[in-house]
Amino acid sequence: MSEDKVEQAAVVADEPSPARLIGTLAIAGLVSGIIIIAIYLATFETIKENKARELREAVFRVLPNVSKMQKLLLKEGKLEVSYKEEKGEEPIYAGYDDNNKFMGYAIPSDGPGFADTISVLYGYRPSDRKVIGMWILASRETPGLGDKIYKDAAFVANFDDLAIEPPIVATKKGKSKPNEIDAITGATISSVAVAKIINKGNDYWVSRLPEPGAEPAYVEVETPPEAEDAQAQ
Amino acid sequence: MTQKDPKLLIQPGPQLRQQMTTPVVMRDVWYALTPATLAGIWFFGLGAFLVLLACIAGAVLVEWYFAPEEKRGYFLGDGTAILTGWLLGLTLPPALPLWMAFLGGVVAVGIGKTIWGGMGANIFNPALVGRAFLLATFPIAMTTWTAPGDFFTIPSSLFALPLMTGVVDTVTQASPLGMMKFEHIDTPFIDLLFGNTSGSLGETSGLLLILGGIYLWWRRDLDWRIPVGIIGTAVIFSLILFMVDADRYPGPVFTVFSGGMLLGAIFMATDPVTSPLTRKGTWIFAIGIGLLVVLIRVFGGFPEGIMYAILLMNAATPLIDMYTQPRVFGRELDQNE
Amino acid sequence: MAKEQLAYDEFMKGLWRENPVFVxxxxLCPLLAVTNSAINGLAMGLASFFVLLGSSILVSLFKSYIPKQVRISCFIIIIATFVTVVDYTLAAALPVIHKELGAFIPLIVANCLILGRMEAFASRNTLRMSVADAFGMGAGFLFALVSLGAVREILGVGEIFGFALFGANFEPWVIMILPPGGFITLGVMLLYFNWLEEKKNKIDKQLATEDGVN
Incomplete structure (x- = not known):
């Protein structure tokens, strides 16, 4: 206890020079910076892998029978395979089966839900113009009601085989047409929001996609090249 | 003051004794509510009566438990807890499990009144706090409306065990407001007037609620400006919308007689604790509720708006009171500003 | 021996007598925001615990080298470093929980509890006592987060740490997982703690008067 008092007294008596103040902060900042860089480098690969795996799982979920995927970017009206991470990019993903046959696109889209923005990824098959799967990437809908848009398997199954023309409609009276989905009881707004978000994605993408049959082929890459290499190719 | 049977009564002024004490007013409100309540029970059966009793039991239990021991008799005697439970019960679906109704009563008095310091200190109408809690907590059970049915049939959903879901076995039916909002189906006026529609217990019989209001006005327990202001504003606002597009917006008659409009305007918004004190303030309060009800009903996500309208204006009441204080006589205008 | 006793005392002070949340x-910001399930409360509590303990050790070790004019900046640099470490580690090891907690992990920097302990305790006491204090306060915060999360999860979803408690017919109290549920639960818990305190004071008073009579 007595040593505490001595130290406190020392601190009070001491009137440090500005150089000492700046020096202390500089050292603290430097050490902190080194630690942060170290932990960043140590975890970078794992975090990147986690994100990539999450995306891959979502794509495989909305596109049945797909085992490979690649990212596509729209460049000057043409869809091109891309490996590069770009700021503000709006990618879609193409899915292929074991024989590298094109199976469909996974298209991200978002829009306002009941509580906050809902981010949706949905599978689209251009050959018969149908939605073939839907998965919610992020939402803050009311737990127990609105969150059924991803927790209720029956609602998610609505999107397994859904015509996109005329635009998708959420109905409360039982679906009877190929473009209708059953709204969740008590969460009509969330259900309608999902339908609207998919319609929004379709409005943008369907006209910009290449003719069925002309989809980009799967590019076999052993190890995904770094960003610069991809650009060079 | 505590003398029993005093020969000479000594007390400070004012010596004029007011007949209108809290218990007297509460009794008046009970009488005014009775016809509409009986009608509701007649239409929805004994089950509805049990829901009402569960609410009152929850409300009274909390009032009793948190009252200071020596004042328990007085706290319960003034009848406010019973009235809170009663009003809450009138806003609930008749097939709501009893444990939920009981919980609503507990929350209404506990969170709506007791934690603010008891009667007179609360900001929000306690019955509506209870209802808002129930609506946010059990959104499905609170929006499952049953059609009026046989008097002696009690829906089995009432007896769901605590924490468990009540399975509604009677005929469910969308309330007139829900049908209007989601399917644009109108309900005949005569059914709305007498209450033979689905809905909550006290939301249904417009005519008897108005009679109750007139009784309260005649007994001078009620500030007529509030119900008149609310209903008048709602009528004018909905008439304008109705004239703009009669297919999309409900007409003024439907607006007034459907849902909890009359119950809220006559029995809840007029709560003297949570409404403004000044005349000007009262008009602002009433017009605000009227506008909000129509706005929420027509443009909002909920079919019914009276509850949130009243709660929002309750929150604005202290502010309204502050800005509508009359100028003290003899004081300069600029000094006051 | 006496020192041992004192360290234990500091620990119990944080966990119970001066519990950072209930007393x-x-x-309250992380407390109300992330406690919609017990597991989220546990993760947040452990993250804060780690940050508090690490910062306490460093601040206590270097307290005599840090000039008092720049002490708050130094504390913040130390705390922020630990928070960043926790943030990246969680993102790498437990991505699901990291996503749930979202912005609230970086916001630990702004948790007044942690800076408060640095200023009020770690910068004025020995390493040993600071560690005891950090353990106590960290455990107290963890206890509050987990108990709040547990109550909200039990009523709100009928589960505890993801295990269903009541069977299929359970009616969830939706409000409990929404923000109002956090406020209501915290209010009821504060009520309970104050009631305990009052009861204890009454008993102490009674004991004191009885002693006086004897």
């Missing part, structure tokens, strides 16, 4: 009412 000092500190750190």
């Amino acid at each position: 000092q009412v500190l750190g």
Whole structure:
């Protein structure tokens, strides 16, 4: 206890020079910076892998029978395979089966839900113009009601085989047409929001996609090249 | 003051004794509510009566438990807890499990009144706090409306065990407001007037609620400006919308007689604790509720708006009171500003 | 021996007598925001615990080298470093929980509880006592987060740490997982703690008067 008092007294008596103040902060900042860089480098690969795996799982979920995927970017009206991470990019993903046959696109889209923005990824098959799967990437809908848009398997199954023309409609009276989905009881707004978000994605993408049959082929890459290499190719 | 049977009564002024004490007013409100309540029970059966009793039991239990021991008799005697439970019960679906109704009563008095310091200190109408809690907590059970049915049939959903879901076995039916909002189906006026529609217990019989209001006005327990202001504003606002597009917006008659409009305007918004004190303030309060009800009903996500309208204006009441204080006589205008 | 006793005392002070949440009412922002399930409360509590312990050790070790004019900046640099470490580690090891907690991990920097302990305790006491204090306060905060999360999860979804408790017919109290549920639960818990305190004071008083009579 007595040593505490001595130290406190020392601190009070001491009137440090500005150089000492700046020096202390500089050292603290430097050490902190080194630690942060170290932990960043140590975890970078794992975090990147986690994100990539999450995306891959979502794509495989909305596109049945797909085992490979690649990212596509729209460049000057043409869809091109891309490996590069770009700021503000709006990618879609193409899915292929074991024989590298094109199976469909996974298209991200978002829009306002009941509580906050809902981010949706949905599978689209251009050959018969149908939605073939839907998965919610992020939402803050009311737990127990609105969150059924991803927790209720029956609602998610609505999107397994859904015509996109005329635009998708959420109905409360039982679906009877190929473009209708059953709204969740008590969460009509969330259900309608999902339908609207998919319609929004379709409005943008369907006209910009290449003719069925002309989809980009799967590019076999052993190890995904770094960003610069991809650009060079 | 505590003398029993005093020969000479000594007390400070004012010596004029007011007949209108809290218990007297509460009794008046009970009488005014009775016809509409009986009608509701007649239409929805004994089950509805049990829901009402569960609410009152929850409300009274909390009032009793948190009252200071020596004042328990007085706290319960003034009848406010019973009235809170009663009003809450009138806003609930008749097939709501009893444990939920009981919980609503507990929350209404506990969170709506007791934690603010008891009667007179609360900001929000306690019955509506209870209802808002129930609506946010059990959104499905609170929006499952049953059609009026046989008097002696009690829906089995009432007896769901605590924490468990009540399975509604009677005929469910969308309330007139829900049908209007989601399917644009109108309900005949005569059914709305007498209450033979689905809905909550006290939301249904417009005519008897108005009679109750007139009784309260005649007994001078009620500030007529509030119900008149609310209903008048709602009528004018909905008439304008109705004239703009009669297919999309409900007409003024439907607006007034459907849902909890009359119950809220006559029995809840007029709560003297949570409404403004000044005349000007009262008009602002009433017009605000009227506008909000129509706005929420027509443009909002909920079919019914009276509850949130009243709660929002309750929150604005202290502010309204502050800005509508009359100028003290003899004081300069600029000094006051 | 005496020192041992004192360290234990500091620990119990943080965990119970001066519990950061229930008695000092500190750190409510993360508390209300992430406790919609017990597991989220546990993760947040452990993250804060780690940050508090690490910062306490460093601040206590270097207290005589840090000039008092720049002490708050130094504390913040130390705390922020630990928070960043926790943030990246969680993102790498437990991505699901990291996504749930979202912005609230970086916001630990702004938790007044942690800076408060640095200023009020770690910068003025020995390493040993600071560690005891950090253990106590960290455990107290963890206890509050987990108990709040547990109550909200039990009523709100009928589960505890993801295990269903009541069977299929359970009616969830939706409000409990929404923000109002956090406020209501915290209010009821504060009520309970104050009631305990009052009861204890009454008993102490009674004992004191009885002693006086004897």
